[in-house]
Amino acid sequence: MPEYLVWHEHGELEHASESDGNDDEDRMDEMIADVGREYEKESPPEEVQKFFRLLAASDEKVHEGTNVTVLQAVTRLMAMKSKYNFANNCYNGILKLIIDLLPSNHKMPKDLYQSKKILAGLGMNFG
Secondary structure (H helix, E strand, O other): OOOOOEOOOOOOOEEEEOOOOOOOOOOOHHHHHHHHOOOOOOOHHHHHHHHHHHHHHHEEEEEOOOOOOHHHHHHHHHHHHHHOOOOOOHHHHHHHHHHHHHHOOOOOOOOHHHHHHHHHHOOOOOO
């Protein structure tokens, strides 16, 4: 941040020094690994397990021939369920159709219950 000013105790200003370029580096993976190391010898709490399932879904592609992740697909389906007030059976029927259209090695959840399990890491109640 070349134009950032630093205030000192008595009010004098000086320009901040140039950063070494590491300030903008995403270190989320390191932080998540640190959390994982805390639970190497014991089972993590349910909230942590839900969060890790959510992270896995955010990286896992629905199938090899797409760039859409499981988390993206499930959140879009849940948004449509909410927006158009789908019944649970309707959601399951649409999901079944989608699964029938996908290759056999897909990673989509099989029903609403499994979808909610994936999204539980968001800390939202999906009723």
